[in-house]
Amino acid sequence: MMHPLLVPLKWLAHACERKTGPEDVLVKVLYCGICHTDIHQAKNHLGASKYPMVPGHEVVGEVVEVGGEVSKYSAGDVVGVGVIVGCCRECRPCKASVEQYCNKRIWSYNDVYTDGRPTQGGFSSAMVVDQKFVVRIPAGLAPEQAAPLLCAGVTVYSPLKHFGLMSPGLRGGILGLGGVGHMGVKVAKSMGHHVTVISSSGKKRAEAMDDLGADAYLVSSDADQMAAAADSLDYVIDTVPVKHPLEPYLSLLKMDGKLVLMGVIGEPLSFVSPMVMLGRKSITGSFIGSMEETEEVLKFCVEKGLTSQIEVVKMDYLNEALERLERNDVRYRFVVDVAGSKIEDAA
Ligand SMILES: NC(=O)C1=CN([C@@H]2O[C@H](COP(=O)(O)OP(=O)(O)OC[C@H]3O[C@@H](n4cnc5c(N)ncnc54)[C@H](OP(=O)(O)O)[C@@H]3O)[C@@H](O)[C@H]2O)C=CC1
Ligand SMILES: O=C/C=C/c1ccc(O)c(O)c1
Numbered sequence: 001m002m003h004p005l006l007v008p009l010k011w012l013a014h015a016c017e018r019k020t021g022p023e024d025v026l027v028k029v030l031y032c033g034i035c036h037t038d039i040h041q042a043k044n045h046l047g048a049s050k051y052p053m054v055p056g057h058e059v060v061g062e063v064v065e066v067g068g069e070v071s072k073y074s075a076g077d078v079v080g081v082g083v084i085v086g087c088c089r090e091c092r093p094c095k096a097s098v099e100q101y102c103n104k105r106i107w108s109y110n111d112v113y114t115d116g117r118p119t120q121g122g123f124s125s126a127m128v129v130d131q132k133f134v135v136r137i138p139a140g141l142a143p144e145q146a147a148p149l150l151c152a153g154v155t156v157y158s159p160l161k162h163f164g165l166m167s168p169g170l171r172g173g174i175l176g177l178g179g180v181g182h183m184g185v186k187v188a189k190s191m192g193h194h195v196t197v198i199s200s201s202g203k204k205r206a207e208a209m210d211d212l213g214a215d216a217y218l219v220s221s222d223a224d225q226m227a228a229a230a231d232s233l234d235y236v237i238d239t240v241p242v243k244h245p246l247e248p249y250l251s252l253l254k255m256d257g258k259l260v261l262m263g264v265i266g267e268p269l270s271f272v273s274p275m276v277m278l279g280r281k282s283i284t285g286s287f288i289g290s291m292e293e294t295e296e297v298l299k300f301c302v303e304k305g306l307t308s309q310i311e312v313v314k315m316d317y318l319n320e321a322l323e324r325l326e327r328n329d330v331r332y333r334f335v336v337d338v339a340g341s342k343i344e345d346a347a
């Protein structure tokens with residue numbers, strides 16, 4: 001049965017596709033990753049969801065048609081689209097090429113485009129996207145492999161770059177080993193970091209160490225393990241998608257260490273001030289990455305031979321995949337083979 005909150009797929013296939021404007025690229029969707037944000041959005045965890053909704057923001061597709069002003073792309077190119085499909089181009093973040101922080105950003109779904117129509121994401125057969133928000137998938141990256149890089153990959157790459165955390169030898173923690181977290185391990189390892197996974201259970205220990213190459217593994221509920229690791233990390237990337245205490249992870253940081261919040265959590269998180277004062281520690285956040293950083297992370301992954309660890313599924317498995325993602329039962333990202341699915345039948 002279709003997920004109750006999602007639009008029937010046969011209906012969405014061509015429903016709100018606009019004509020290809022001069023700056024637009026018409027993309028036939030090949031693959032689309034499933035991010036935990038898709039669950040937050042579909043289940044209205046932030047209270048701003050509008051239905052019907054077509055989620056999906058880790059989109060890889062093939063260019064079918066381009067507008068008259070588009071010179072960078074042509075039919076047949078393999079391209080990616082992520083979380084953002086519009087911005088004002090005039091504000092400070094836009095001028096600084098960090099358009100993800102534009103207050104007039106347009107989300108790739110659950111938003112309204114400049115033409116007044118709803119935006120719809122990658123769980124559909126095609127998207128029309130302004131060329132500014134399209135990236136080329138470099139040779140050497142399989143399209144299904146590239147999909148998670150367009151959100152999960154750039155989401156970890158961007159703060160490491162922005163906060164000056166790319167130097168080899170740094171000691172990093174990845175809290176929550178899911179879609180974003182597993183890319184965190186891979187990207188940080190490729191930068192030459194010593195990487196500790198901090199997980200809610202011991203279930204992923206062997207995979208984290210043997211398959212992903214983590215150097216250490218902590219179970220967050222094991223007080224002895226956590227105490228032994230106190231004051232040892234330069235940063236922790238926190239990907240937990242639900243309310244959780246911050247103090248255990250602040251304790252892991254060295255002086256000047258950074259706790260980078262990634263999870264979308266609509267409830268207040270708390271800590272006592274000495275936890276940050278005594279050690280000049282920072283709690284900060286980061287939101288995806290810029291279009292430039294998205295291009296960079298794709299190149300970085302090709303250069304370093306990095307791949308995402310994915311489970312490719314068809315569209316008729318989407319409901320099951322969303323349920324499995326929510327119960328923490330995926331290694332580590334579902335990617336929907338959109339073009340290989342019979343979308344009409346899946347509804
Ligand atoms: N800031 C940004 O730009 C972005 C934010 N996000 C947000 O980051 C968060 C993580 O996304 P993503 O990696 O796709 O999510 P996943 O579900 O793939 O991973 C989350 C991980 O957190 C841990 N976890 C701890 N408690 C829970 C719980 N109650 N339910 C589920 N997982 C739990 C699990 O790891 P373990 O088993 O190791 O404990 C799990 O694998 C989401 O809130 C998402 O919306 C996503 C992309 C971009
Ligand atoms: O998965 C990508 C989107 C992340 C996101 C981050 C913050 C926020 O408030 C959102 O609504 C989404």
Ligand SMILES: [Zn+2]
Pocket residue numbers: 035036037038057083151152
């Ligand atoms: Zn995402």
Ligand SMILES: [Zn+2]
Pocket residue numbers: 087088089090091092093094102103104
């Ligand atoms: Zn702007």
